[in-house]
């Protein structure tokens with residue numbers, strides 16, 4: 001569906017995207033993750049041909065010279081753009097018209113989506129009377145009204161409460177089921193973990209991870225301990241010899257550990273009454289933190305090696 005080969009983009013002396021290769025298969029739910037300023041939006045804009053790469057090639061649906069106005073592409077920009085003084089339904093119909101729908105088809109699709117995203121009662125209200133999260137859902141509807149084959153969403157989940165996040169997540173899963181290819185950027189590792197069948201991580205303009213969640217996690221092995229103490233006993237760095245990066249996730253204590261889990265369990269039992277103990281793959285969040293803080297890694301070369309393996 002989308003293919004980037006050796007794509008590079010500079011803004012003056014700043015190298016925003018560096019020799020980037022990417023392949024998004026048709027029908028994928030593709031998560032594009034990375035810290036602030038790593039090059040996600042720049043890459044998405046280049047895929048859409050809103051900005052031009054300095055070198056390398058990009059093709060979408062097999063075409064190197066497609067247009068972002070292509071009716072088969074839906075784009076949710078990071079800087080949302082709606083008409084504040086227009087009513088919800090009117091502007092959705094307008095966006096539907098832009099994607100080639102008749103008034104009747106645009107209205108039917110808009111009403112259907114408004115109902116699905118629990119916004120039907122707002123259809124005749126001006127956009128400026130809606131909250132930020134509600135406006136975001138309207139913008140999402142504007143993006144999907146024309147039933148695009150390819151959906152590109154820049155940070156679609158930012159600012160949504162947990163209920164609306166679920167609603168949007170379900171909508172994306174359903175669209176994928178009906179054959180739409182979805183690419184979205186996010187900082188939220190948990191969402192990427194839950195939702196994506198393919199993940200690409202960009203860091204300082206370079207691709208550092210690319211593959212299915214399972215293939216990415218299995219590269220790191222089961223080097224993470226997850227444990228919990230009855231009656232909420234805490235854990236400090238050093239109490240489990242050989243463990244590092246001890247942190248509380250809100251449910252469990254997690255840490256990196258390379259030794260014999262039996263020894264770790266013995267040590268944990270000295271700290272408190274253990275009621276949960278397991279050895280797991282690192283979460284995507286942990287992998288992200290390890291990569292985004294290269295000092296924690298043995299050497300930068302490790303990252304490059306993982307990229308070529310993946």
Ligand SMILES: Nc1ncnc2c1ncn2[C@@H]1O[C@H](COP(=O)(O)OP(=O)(O)OP(=O)(O)O)[C@@H](O)[C@H]1O
Nearest residue numbers: 011014016034035036037038039040041042043078
């Ligand atoms: N139009 C521009 N002119 C100059 N520099 C730019 C421009 N657009 C992006 N950059 C720079 O390129 C780098 C990558 O930016 P980009 O917006 O792609 O990052 P991002 O990963 O989407 O970040 P965020 O998660 O914060 O949105 C940043 O250092 C940014 O300052």
